[in-house]
Amino acid sequence: MASRWEEIKVDNNPMRLYISHPDGAGPFPAVVVIQHQGGVDKFMEEMTERIAAAGFFGVCPDLYHRDAPDCQDDGPTRRSRLRDATVIKDVNATVDFLKTHKLVDGHRLGITGFCMGGRVAYLMAAANPSFSASVAYYGGNIAKAWGEGPSPFERTAEIRCPIMGHYGEEDKNPSPEDMRRQDAELTKFGNPHEFYSYPGAGHGFMDRHSKNYNAQADHASWPRTVDFFRRYLIEVAPKKAAAR
Numbered sequence: 001m002a003s004r005w006e007e008i009k010v011d012n013n014p015m016r017l018y019i020s021h022p023d024g025a026g027p028f029p030a031v032v033v034i035q036h037q038g039g040v041d042k043f044m045e046e047m048t049e050r051i052a053a054a055g056f057f058g059v060c061p062d063l064y065h066r067d068a069p070d071c072q073d074d075g076p077t078r079r080s081r082l083r084d085a086t087v088i089k090d091v092n093a094t095v096d097f098l099k100t101h102k103l104v105d106g107h108r109l110g111i112t113g114f115c116m117g118g119r120v121a122y123l124m125a126a127a128n129p130s131f132s133a134s135v136a137y138y139g140g141n142i143a144k145a146w147g148e149g150p151s152p153f154e155r156t157a158e159i160r161c162p163i164m165g166h167y168g169e170e171d172k173n174p175s176p177e178d179m180r181r182q183d184a185e186l187t188k189f190g191n192p193h194e195f196y197s198y199p200g201a202g203h204g205f206m207d208r209h210s211k212n213y214n215a216q217a218d219h220a221s222w223p224r225t226v227d228f229f230r231r232y233l234i235e236v237a238p239k240k241a242a243a244r
Contacts, residue, residue: 001052003045010093016034017064017094018045020052026103029233030057032094033119034113036204043207049126055228056233057104061094063087063120083147088127093103107238108132110229114206115140118165119144119152121132122182125163126155133232134165135225138203140173142182156185162192164228166221168201168214192226194228196221 002133004018018040021028033048035041040062051058064078066086071078091111099106110133113121118139125134143153163186167179172181179195186193198205198217205214206221 001049003049003052008097010065010090013065015090015093016062017097018048018060018062019058020045021047021057021103022052022055027105028055028057028103029108029110029234030098030101030104030106031228031229032057032091032098032109032111032124033058033060034091034111034117034124035060035063036113036115036117036207037079038047039075039078041209043209045116046114046208047206050161050222051066051112054229057099057101058096063089063090065090076152082116084123084145084149084152085147087146091124092128095128099130103203103204104240108131108146110134110233112225112229113137113139115204118142118178120157122163123155125151125161126152127160129160130229131161131197132163132236133229134159135166135228137166137206138168138171138174139165139223140203142174142178153182154219156182156191157189159186159189162194162232164225165193165195166225167195167197168205168215168217169197169199169205170202173203196224203210210242233244 048058048060112135114137118136123134145151201214201217204212205217
């Protein structure tokens with residue numbers, strides 16, 4: 001397995017990507033990994049590496065790249081500056097990078113994310129038809145828009161790929177009621193989805209560097225995530241996405 005940083009341009013500005021992939025010539029199915037509000041930190045590097053260890057090309061874009069390089073603001077402050085329009089642009093640029101990479105099968109793309117990244121994974125399942133599977137870990141504020149336009153929840157009818165969601169029973173955002181509301185909305189539009197709730201787990205239960213880490217929820221949810229991506233990115237025919 002190999003891991004490294006690369007850089008692409010978005011709006012003529014550099015955006016760093018943390019990349020991890022299996023050894024070999026590929027091409028591999030790929031999964032975009034979306035950061036939590038702490039940024040592309042050690043936790044996000046580790047999750048990208050776990051994706052690669054499962055046999056996928058993992059890439060985690062730095063969605064805070066529009067901040068100054070010496071920015072010292074905390075995660076919540078940096079997250080508050082994000083807007084859905086620019087997030088979509090950043091993830092679409094990451095998808096374009098994958099589709100031209102020699103190690104990637106550009107027709108087999110998935111997305112996952114944690115915390116704010118879970119929200120983005122839900123949003124991008126609607127915003128980019130290239131994705132064949134989306135896994136959202138405790139995505140908060142899915143019913144709220146960042147800037148102008150509809151919220152991810154309001155775009156549910158546009159989702160064209162299966163979704164998996166992981167939730168902590170003790171979480172407040174997303175709450176168990178939020179999970180039920182998303183379940184009902186996806187069911188209304190006939191979208192295949194699998195939701196799991198973990199007893200005793202709160203927000204951020206996958207982060208081994210956090211006091212909220214819950215090993216039981218981690219060990220139960222991750223095999224489900226890997227199996228989901230294998231089902232939809234490996235075992236089914238490649239997805240020929242329509243042009244955006």
